Amino acid sequence: MSLLVKICGLSTPETLETALEAGADMVGFVFFPPSPRHLSLEAGRDLGRQVKRRALKVALTVDADDATLDNIMDALAPDILQLHGKESVARLRDIKQRFGRPVMKAVPVATSVDLAVLPGYAAIADRILFDARAPKDATRPGGLGEPFDWHLLENLDLNVPYMVSGGLDADNVAEALRVTGAGGVDVSSGVESAPGVKDSEMIKAFIRAARATQELSVR
Numbered sequence: 001m002s003l004l005v006k007i008c009g010l011s012t013p014e015t016l017e018t019a020l021e022a023g024a025d026m027v028g029f030v031f032f033p034p035s036p037r038h039l040s041l042e043a044g045r046d047l048g049r050q051v052k053r054r055a056l057k058v059a060l061t062v063d064a065d066d067a068t069l070d071n072i073m074d075a076l077a078p079d080i081l082q083l084h085g086k087e088s089v090a091r092l093r094d095i096k097q098r099f100g101r102p103v104m105k106a107v108p109v110a111t112s113v114d115l116a117v118l119p120g121y122a123a124i125a126d127r128i129l130f131d132a133r134a135p136k137d138a139t140r141p142g143g144l145g146e147p148f149d150w151h152l153l154e155n156l157d158l159n160v161p162y163m164v165s166g167g168l169d170a171d172n173v174a175e176a177l178r179v180t181g182a183g184g185v186d187v188s189s190g191v192e193s194a195p196g197v198k199d200s201e202m203i204k205a206f207i208r209a210a211r212a213t214q215e216l217s218v219r
């Protein structure tokens, strides 16, 4: 199966266009006010329209309630819901039923103990996204540009697809894929010149570097 590349936290028409033209499979939009990438519903509506089925639209939320998700569904019409908070397995099930969209559950990783939640989530989620566990005093649970120890995923046996994120950039994405065997990668800070400011050249370089690993593996 081909590698999935997600560029997250897009907030301008120009950088969204760059990600789409460079071949991103998924484009992520953040709806979480403390984030420097947070979008208003109106901005989400406009950026969503620009995608025109060229990639899957991913709505990133953190412990959002139904009313918030209703508004995001109406504005962005996402293809996938990325749940990046402390949503329980039961909440995942409710969200899937109510909104009828695939869910990608972010699982924070610092040590092997963090992987104990996987059987529960994997029974409901359509995809797992591994991210570095944020420090306790962090203002957000992701998007911090910090990697985790990829070797923790080395012998992972998971019955749902998974992606890796956390501190990825054009220089380390090949190694992250080699170690984790993930089917996809997700990046935000690693394609930014400052928090929340996407850089078109960095987006292109990231997608090129991720795709190059695919070419190597089919040789």
Ligand SMILES: O=C(O)c1ccccc1N[C@@H]1O[C@H](COP(=O)(O)O)[C@@H](O)[C@H]1O
Pocket: 008, 009, 028, 030, 032, 035, 036, 037, 060, 062, 084, 129, 131, 140, 141, 142, 143, 144, 145, 146, 165, 166, 167, 168, 186, 187, 188, 189, 190
């Ligand atoms: O991007 C954010 O601001 C964000 C806010 C709240 C939860 C998750 C967030 N981003 C996600 O975090 C990972 C890793 O990002 P980074 O590349 O280390 O900056 C990624 O999945 C983003 O989608």
